[in-house]
Amino acid sequence: MSNPAAVTAGRGSITHVIFDMDGLLLDTEKFYTEVQEIILARFNKKFDWSLKAKMMGRKAIEAARIFVEESGISDSLSAEDFLVERESMLQDLFPTSELMPGASRLIKHLHAKNIPICIATGTHTRHYDLKTQRHRELFSLMHHIVRGDDPEVKQGKPAPDGFLAAARRFKDGPVDSQKVLVFEDAPSGVLAAKNAGMNVVMVPDPRLDISYQDVADQIITSLLDFKPEEWGLPPFEDSN
Numbered sequence: 001m002s003n004p005a006a007v008t009a010g011r012g013s014i015t016h017v018i019f020d021m022d023g024l025l026l027d028t029e030k031f032y033t034e035v036q037e038i039i040l041a042r043f044n045k046k047f048d049w050s051l052k053a054k055m056m057g058r059k060a061i062e063a064a065r066i067f068v069e070e071s072g073i074s075d076s077l078s079a080e081d082f083l084v085e086r087e088s089m090l091q092d093l094f095p096t097s098e099l100m101p102g103a104s105r106l107i108k109h110l111h112a113k114n115i116p117i118c119i120a121t122g123t124h125t126r127h128y129d130l131k132t133q134r135h136r137e138l139f140s141l142m143h144h145i146v147r148g149d150d151p152e153v154k155q156g157k158p159a160p161d162g163f164l165a166a167a168r169r170f171k172d173g174p175v176d177s178q179k180v181l182v183f184e185d186a187p188s189g190v191l192a193a194k195n196a197g198m199n200v201v202m203v204p205d206p207r208l209d210i211s212y213q214d215v216a217d218q219i220i221t222s223l224l225d226f227k228p229e230e231w232g233l234p235p236f237e238d239s240n
């Protein structure tokens with residue numbers, strides 16, 4: 001499924017690729033969901049996907065404010081205390097992070113074909129290090145990493161700051177946004193990429209409301225389904 005009006009802008013002329021990380025390259029969104037379900041259960045409330053959709057992709061403190069306010073617990077738990085409460089659980093979970101299907105194949109393919117690749121994630125450096133500790137070799141193929149606590153990321157997704165910083169830091173940057181393809185899983189991330197004037201492929205969790213698929217230029221169910229040649233990128237040479 002795709003947005004026909006937006007599809008033509010960059011197709012065939014992509015030179016650089018920016019990856020989101022949580023929920024796109026790494027199967028880490030489930031950890032946030034798990035701890036947030038536990039915390040809300042303490043207040044006899046359920047964590048649902050409409051709230052999840054609003055939080056994912058954002059900087060931690062921005063997501064925390066949405067969590068306590070929208071779930072109606074802000075009088076009992078501040079955003080700051082929520083972050084403290086979930087931290088010990090996340091610290092145990094993040095080092096077990098696994099790759100999403102197709103992530104390794106796509107990263108290795110683009111790197112082998114000399115397509116410059118990088119990451120723009122909302123996650124901050126301490127959590128980034130925990131999440132990627134089992135995947136250092138693969139992540140070393142990235143030209144650079146822009147994290148949520150980067151000084152140039154004044155505002156998190158859906159603001160374009162992270163993606164624009166990422167485009168500036170390529171060796172031949174700043175790269176024209178029209179030539180950049182972003183991969184994202186989160187509604188806020190898809191908006192951030194479009195706010196940066198970039199092309200975006202969304203790989204949404206099937207539990208997200210379908211209305212969130214309207215903004216992206218292309219929707220795929222898995223990175224395994226991505227066809228580089230549709231974007232002017234070198235095709236896979238395997239038969240998958």
Ligand SMILES: O=P(O)(O)OC[C@H](O)CO
Nearest residue numbers: 021022056057121122123
């Ligand atoms: O999806 P990312 O990589 O921007 O990460 C954002 C948060 O850490 C998790 O939603």
Ligand SMILES: [Mg+2]
Nearest residue numbers: 020022023186
């Ligand atoms: Mg994400």
